Amino acid sequence: MDRRDTPFLILLALPAVIVFSAFFLLPLARLVMVVGEGRDGLATYAVVLTHPRYLESLVATMVLSAGVTAVTLALCGVVGVFLTRNRFFGQRLVVAMLTLPLSFPGVVVGFMIIMLAGRQGLIGDLTQALTGNRLVFAYSMAGLFVAYVYFSIPRVILTVMAAAEKLDRRVEEAARSLGASTWRVTRDVIIPGLAPALVSSGAICFATAMGAFGTAFTLATRIDVLPMVIYTEFTLNANIAVAASLSIVLGIITWVALAIARSLAGTTVSAAA
Amino acid sequence: MTGPGLDIRLVACAKTFTDGTRALEPLDLDIAAGETVVFLGPSGCGKTTTLRIIAGLERPDPGGRVVFAGRDVTPLPVEKRDIGMVFQSYALFPNMDVAGNVGYGLKVRRIPAVDRRRRVAEMLEMMHITELAARSVDQLSGGQKQRVALARALAVRPRVLLLDEPLTALDAKLREELRIEIDRLLRNLGITAVYVTHDQAEAMALGDRIVVMERGRVAQVGTPREVYLSPANPFVARFIGTLNVVSGEAADGHLHLPGGRLALNGAGSIPASGRLSVAFRPEAVAVIPLINPGDQPHPDGGLIGTVTAAFFLGDHIRLVIDGAGESAIVALAPNHHRFTPGDRVHLAVDGGAMPFAEG
Numbered sequence: 001m002d003r004r005d006t007p008f009l010i011l012l013a014l015p016a017v018i019v020f021s022a023f024f025l026l027p028l029a030r031l032v033m034v035v036g037e038g039r040d041g042l043a044t045y046a047v048v049l050t051h052p053r054y055l056e057s058l059v060a061t062m063v064l065s066a067g068v069t070a071v072t073l074a075l076c077g078v079v080g081v082f083l084t085r086n087r088f089f090g091q092r093l094v095v096a097m098l099t100l101p102l103s104f105p106g107v108v109v110g111f112m113i114i115m116l117a118g119r120q121g122l123i124g125d126l127t128q129a130l131t132g133n134r135l136v137f138a139y140s141m142a143g144l145f146v147a148y149v150y151f152s153i154p155r156v157i158l159t160v161m162a163a164a165e166k167l168d169r170r171v172e173e174a175a176r177s178l179g180a181s182t183w184r185v186t187r188d189v190i191i192p193g194l195a196p197a198l199v200s201s202g203a204i205c206f207a208t209a210m211g212a213f214g215t216a217f218t219l220a221t222r223i224d225v226l227p228m229v230i231y232t233e234f235t236l237n238a239n240i241a242v243a244a245s246l247s248i249v250l251g252i253i254t255w256v257a258l259a260i261a262r263s264l265a266g267t268t269v270s271a272a273a
Numbered sequence: 274m275t276g277p278g279l280d281i282r283l284v285a286c287a288k289t290f291t292d293g294t295r296a297l298e299p300l301d302l303d304i305a306a307g308e309t310v311v312f313l314g315p316s317g318c319g320k321t322t323t324l325r326i327i328a329g330l331e332r333p334d335p336g337g338r339v340v341f342a343g344r345d346v347t348p349l350p351v352e353k354r355d356i357g358m359v360f361q362s363y364a365l366f367p368n369m370d371v372a373g374n375v376g377y378g379l380k381v382r383r384i385p386a387v388d389r390r391r392r393v394a395e396m397l398e399m400m401h402i403t404e405l406a407a408r409s410v411d412q413l414s415g416g417q418k419q420r421v422a423l424a425r426a427l428a429v430r431p432r433v434l435l436l437d438e439p440l441t442a443l444d445a446k447l448r449e450e451l452r453i454e455i456d457r458l459l460r461n462l463g464i465t466a467v468y469v470t471h472d473q474a475e476a477m478a479l480g481d482r483i484v485v486m487e488r489g490r491v492a493q494v495g496t497p498r499e500v501y502l503s504p505a506n507p508f509v510a511r512f513i514g515t516l517n518v519v520s521g522e523a524a525d526g527h528l529h530l531p532g533g534r535l536a537l538n539g540a541g542s543i544p545a546s547g548r549l550s551v552a553f554r555p556e557a558v559a560v561i562p563l564i565n566p567g568d569q570p571h572p573d574g575g576l577i578g579t580v581t582a583a584f585f586l587g588d589h590i591r592l593v594i595d596g597a598g599e600s601a602i603v604a605l606a607p608n609h610h611r612f613t614p615g616d617r618v619h620l621a622v623d624g625g626a627m628p629f630a631e632g
């Protein structure tokens with residue numbers, strides 16, 4: 001890059017810097033300050049991280065998000081590759097259906113899970129007829145899990161399909177000609193080829209699940225996930241400092257998870273053998 | 274090293290793709306053990322399809338069979354056929370280094386690490402890329418990549434090596450260098466090889482036999498000498514090397530052309546009169562510079578024309594001559610002559626003009 005270009009480049013970056021400061025840095029700083037001004041001051045962070053209720057919800061949210069990410073990636077990896085490799089009648093429709101949740105607010109997704117697995121739900125009716133027991137899981141972790149997977153699928157599957165489209169089939173054929181079974185080819189060629197897409201879409205999936213609110217608001221009547229706890233502390237208990245510190249912890253954890261995922265992806269791509 | 278190759282038989286192998294494209298008409302071919310057969314033809318003629326059928330990456334239409342050393346392997350997928358493949362696009366594993374690529378087939382076969390390392394080192398040495406062992410494949414030049422691909426394919430001691438335009442992506446000098454190396458390898462290893470190319474020079478240099486293909490059909494199978502000197506049809510004649518085709522009226526044993534007449538004695542069964550086309554190679558033309566404006570063609574047969582372009586190619590001069598036939602004639606002249614456009618020349622065609630039925 002030419003040295004003379006620098007002022008010009010700074011000028012070009014200026015709008016982004018302004019927007020970033022106004023809508024991101026300032027509110028964040030304010031959030032940090034809110035914590036400091038609270039009853040316990042900066043010790044609020046310690047409270048948040050040691051108090052069983054907060055800690056439990058934090059761990060539960062992370063486990064849930066990690067599980068959702070793993071299942072969504074596995075599902076979308078298989079389905080995405082299948083959909084790019086096979087042409088069949090109604091294929092466009094399937095893709096369209098899979099990406100439909102993109103346009104739903106979280107509340108609608110929650111509502112759908114209630115219709116599926118709630119007290120009056122489809123699964124309930126079915127299990128009642130078959131076993132005599134009504135299976136209801138909409139309001140449990142399982143319900144949240146299904147809902148999160150459902151709304152994570154579109155983001156992940158579109159990324160996976162774009163990446164699968166670009167995989168070089170000759171490389172797979174070379175592996176097969178060397179005696180590799182379908183499973184070996186998947187492990188040694190397809191997954192490494194998809195790794196960057198899986199990591200980036202997995203990171204987004206994890207972050208979204210960590211912060212998802214609408215769905216949790218609809219379903220999580222008996223369970224504490226972090227966004228719900230923040231909401232309760234903020235609106236019902238007016239415990240603003242705790243809400244703010246929880247928000248910041250949520251942000252940091254998500255950010256760290258994404259950073260780890262990214263560096264992991266870097267090493268798998270360059271060092272796998 | 275690699276054991277002797279096996280013989281391959283293709284029996285009535287045709288290929289129709291699901292979209293209805295007929296890529297290959299039923300093809301029968303015997304390839305001897307240790308032989309190098311080159312498939313040659315223009316783009317889209319079905320070379321890759323044939324190679325992929327041999328490899329097991331594509332199934333022939335029902336009725337077609339692929340037989341390796343007497344054993345019908347038609348239902349076997351590629352991973353069970355014990356072949357090596359080399360692609361135009363190299364198709365190296367981007368997530369493995371050079372040694373990882375070369376050793377991959379051995380790893381899949383569960384060869385112990387010690388033996389694997391030894392074999393990989395051996396292969397790298399054979400391909401002169403020992404110093405690249407720890408490189409990542411995106412740090413290699415095209416020629417180096419193709420060396421790695423060859424080493425990878427040969428490491429598992431396949432009994433058949435299939436190469437699909439392995440040199441097409443390389444520049445001319447590298448292509449020549451690697452071609453010589455591949456030739457040496459194939460001879461030394463005694464492996465049966467099928468090589469696909471659309472470059473006739475490559476086909477001539479490498480093939481024990483050449484299969485010339487045209488629109489899904491075999492146009493001719495023969496040694497390089499046979500396809501060059503006795504092409505089975507105009508398509509083959511035109512595709513392999515340069516061919517001059519001239520048309521004129523045949524009368525009293527000669528073909529009459531704008532620049533003179535050609536004796537027809539060498540051209541086999543030729544009708545005594547009527548319109549006729551004959552063909553001859555550039556090297557069959559003897560070119561003599563003319564000095565006097567009044568020079569006449571040789572009474573036994575000869576043409577007079579004007580040089581329109583002369584290319585000095587080092588070992589010979591390539592001339593394009595107008596006015597002798599209805600269209601331009603290409604001829605080769607020894608490099609000690611000097612020609613400039615506008616020079617008048619006398620052309621004598623050596624006995625081997627071929628009768629030529631326009632296809």
Ligand SMILES: Nc1ncnc2c1ncn2[C@@H]1O[C@H](COP(=O)(O)OP(=O)(O)OP(=O)(O)O)[C@@H](O)[C@H]1O
Nearest residue numbers: 290292294296315316317318319320321322323471
């Ligand atoms: N998977 C496919 N589906 C449909 N048609 C195909 C497929 N693969 C190849 N074809 C068609 O079959 C014909 C033969 O293709 P093939 O790849 O064998 O040609 P080729 O001789 O290798 O050509 P090139 O020199 O360009 O590589 C072409 O008309 C091609 O378009």
Ligand SMILES: [Mg+2]
Nearest residue numbers: 320321322437
């Ligand atoms: Mg081809």
